[in-house]
Amino acid sequence: MENNAIPKATLGRLPHYLRYLKGLSPGTSPYISATSIAKALDLGDVQVRKDLNAVSGAGKPKIGYETEALIRSLETVLGCDHMTAAVLVGAGKLGKALLDYDEFEEYGVRIAAAFDCNTQTIRLNRTKEILPMTQFDSFCKSNHVQIGIITVGQGSAQSVCDRMLKCGITAIWNFAPCALSVPAGVLLKQEKLALSLAYLNNQLKKSF
Amino acid sequence: MENNAIPKATLGRLPHYLRYLKGLSPGTSPYISATSIAKALDLGDVQVRKDLNAVSGAGKPKIGYETEALIRSLETVLGCDHMTAAVLVGAGKLGKALLDYDEFEEYGVRIAAAFDCNTQTIRLNRTKEILPMTQFDSFCKSNHVQIGIITVGQGSAQSVCDRMLKCGITAIWNFAPCALSVPAGVLLKQEKLALSLAYLNNQLKKSF
Numbered sequence: 268m269e270n271n272a273i274p275k276a277t278l279g280r281l282p283h284y285l286r287y288l289k290g291l292s293p294g295t296s297p298y299i300s301a302t303s304i305a306k307a308l309d310l311g312d313v314q315v316r317k318d319l320n321a322v323s324g325a326g327k328p329k330i331g332y333e334t335e336a337l338i339r340s341l342e343t344v345l346g347c348d349h350m351t352a353a354v355l356v357g358a359g360k361l362g363k364a365l366l367d368y369d370e371f372e373e374y375g376v377r378i379a380a381a382f383d384c385n386t387q388t389i390r391l392n393r394t395k396e397i398l399p400m401t402q403f404d405s406f407c408k409s410n411h412v413q414i415g416i417i418t419v420g421q422g423s424a425q426s427v428c429d430r431m432l433k434c435g436i437t438a439i440w441n442f443a444p445c446a447l448s449v450p451a452g453v454l455l456k457q458e459k460l461a462l463s464l465a466y467l468n469n470q471l472k473k474s475f
Numbered sequence: 476m477e478n479n480a481i482p483k484a485t486l487g488r489l490p491h492y493l494r495y496l497k498g499l500s501p502g503t504s505p506y507i508s509a510t511s512i513a514k515a516l517d518l519g520d521v522q523v524r525k526d527l528n529a530v531s532g533a534g535k536p537k538i539g540y541e542t543e544a545l546i547r548s549l550e551t552v553l554g555c556d557h558m559t560a561a562v563l564v565g566a567g568k569l570g571k572a573l574l575d576y577d578e579f580e581e582y583g584v585r586i587a588a589a590f591d592c593n594t595q596t597i598r599l600n601r602t603k604e605i606l607p608m609t610q611f612d613s614f615c616k617s618n619h620v621q622i623g624i625i626t627v628g629q630g631s632a633q634s635v636c637d638r639m640l641k642c643g644i645t646a647i648w649n650f651a652p653c654a655l656s657v658p659a660g661v662l663l664k665q666e667k668l669a670l671s672l673a674y675l676n677n678q679l680k681k682s683f
Contacts, residue, residue, distance in 0.1 A: 273677060279670050344677070351676050360575060364568035365668070370652055374673035413679060414672070438679045440672060444578050456675050460573070462487050464622070464648060465582035467664050468559050469481060469552070471621060471646045 273344065277318045282373040283308055284319070285341040288334055300331035346375025352412045354436075356427045357419035358383040358397045361442060365416060366395055379410050407434035414438045421445045481552065485526045490581040491516055492526070493549040496542055508539035554583025560620045562644075564635045565627035566591040566605045569650060573624060574603055587618050615642035622646045629653045 287307055288299070305315040316325075319332060323340035326332040342348045350372070355362050358381045365371075366381050381397045389397040398406065406412070415431035417424050417439065424443035431439060438454040441447055449455050495515055496507070513523040524533075527540060531548035534540040550556045558580070563570050566589045573579075574589050589605045597605040606614065614620070623639035625632050625647065632651035639647060646662040649655055657663050 275670060275674050278673050278677060279667060345673070346676050346680060351679065353672070360568050360572035364572050367568060368668065370669040371672055374669050374676060376672050376676050414675060416672075438675050440675055454675055454678050456671050458671060459487060460576065461578040461582050462483055463664050463666060464561070464579055464584050464624075465486050465553070466483050467622060467646050467648055467662055468554055468582060468584050469486060470662050471559065472554060 273321055277321055278345075278374075280310070280314075280318055281322065281341055281345055284315075285338065285345065285347070285373075288338050288341070291334065295334075297334055298327075298331045299334050299337070301326060303331075345373070347373070350375055350377045351414055352377055352379045352410050353414035353416055353440075354379055354403075354407060354410075354412050354431075355381040355416040355418060356383070356400075356403070356431070357381075357417065359418060362416075362418035365418065366397075376414060378416065379412065380406060382406075403430065404434050407431070407436060412436055414440065417441045417443055417447075419443060481529055485529055486553075486582075488518070488522075488526055489530065489549055489553055492523075493546065493553065493555070493581075496546050496549070499542065505542055506535075506539045507542050507545070509534060511539075553581070555581070558583055558585045559622055560585055560587045560618050561622035561624055561648075562587055562611075562615060562618075562620050562639075563589040563624040563626060564591070564608075564611070564639070565589075565625065567626060570624075570626035573626065574605075584622060586624065587620065588614060590614075611638065612642050615639070615644060620644055622648065625649045625651055625655075627651060 284304065287304065291299070301316040301319060302312055305312045319326065319337065322344045323332065323337050353376050355365060355378055358366070362381055366378055371378060378395070380395065382400050382403050383397055384400050412434070413436060415428070415436040415438070417427050419427050421443050424441060424445055425447055428439055428441070428447045428449065432449065432453060439447065439449060440456045440458060442458045442460070446457070447455060492512065495512065509524040509527060510520055513520045527534065527545065530552045531540065531545055561584050563573060563586055566574070570589055574586055579586060586603070588603065590608050590611050591605055592608050620642070621644060623636070623644040623646070625635050627635050629651050632649060632653055633655055636647055636649070636655045636657065640657065640661060647655065647657060648664045648666060650666045650668070654665070655663060
């Protein structure tokens with residue numbers, strides 16, 4: 268299995284394949300063809316074959332893919348067989364919205380908790396809590412948290428980031444509208460929500 | 476001025492140029508060089524020159540750009556001289572977070588109001604309101620709304636989209652995790668928040 272360079276668009280389709288394959292009734296053939304997956308999900312044959320090749324190698328000619336093996340490969344690539352723990356700092360509206368977003372788990376990431384400065388522990392639902400920052404360091408260390416999501420304001424984003432890195436976090440997803448500086452080796456994804464809207468607006472003006 | 480194909484990354488830097496140029500004290504030279512902008516904003520010379528060429532044509536050799544003209548070009552491309560009105564449907568946590576996000580106006584888009592099914596009018600701040608869906612059609616028509624932002628659940632996203640199109644909206648920014656079908660000519664941007672996190676997670680696993 269080649270897990271080195273899966274493009275973002277391919278990655279986005281993998282949960283659909285996984286959901287479909289897991290939903291197949293038991294007792295059907297142990298093999299499945301790219302063509303039947305493509306038909307069921309309303310995708311192109313060639314695209315499905317290319318996507319699946321990226322995660323599990325080519326199917327057998329005229330037989331297809333072994334369904335169980337394909338499920339295992341998809342789970343491995345998506346990380347569903349070994350969830351990555353994430354924490355979120357900044358439990359304002361955006362932070363709470365992300366905390367509610369179930370789709371992340373389909374991609375192998377579980378937001379284990381949210382933190383905020385001005386809070387006492389709030390239990391949101393069966394599994395998620397908003398905790399005070401005083402518990403941040405010990406939580407990250409004992410839960411082997413690897414991903415930090417920053418949804419605080421611009422003014423405190425860098426100090427939150429520094430604290431995350433000190434606690435062993437190695438990947439940062441930043442929603443604060445400011446550039447963060449991180450040492451080499453740390454993964455940093457700057458989310459720019461406004462940019463999607465800007466692009467849409469620019470295309471809109473162009474089309475008249 | 477060439478407004479046909481401004482790449483997203485360039486578009487993302489334009490508000491920085493605009494803010495910098497507008498902040499220059501009056502009485503300084505009416506011209507500015509790409510080099511001095513680059514130095515002030517900690518960007519590369521070549522990048523700044525390329526970005527500015529895309530919005531206003533080349534600067535004059537050894538003189539640079541006429542500051543006032545450059546400001547006007549940036550405002551035109553970003554649409555700040557003629558704001559596009561947007562509405563948002565679905566005033567849950569994500570919807571409210573987007574409504575709070577000031578950065579959109581820097582890119583020429585103003586979220587004029589949010590709508591929700593189960594609400595009476597709520598005044599959020601000086602200028603923004605959450606209105607009941609019963610007022611949606613008349614609001615869109617009288618405010619010439621062009622962009623619709625969908626932050627409802629998967630189940631009602633398509634019907635919200637259809638209603639937006641009926642009211643004259645021609646660009647849709649969809650946060651619901653489902654594919655929408657729109658007629659040709661309508662601009663559609665599907666936001667996939669989970670994908671950024673999935674990509675980060677995939678890179679994280681790769682790096683070990």
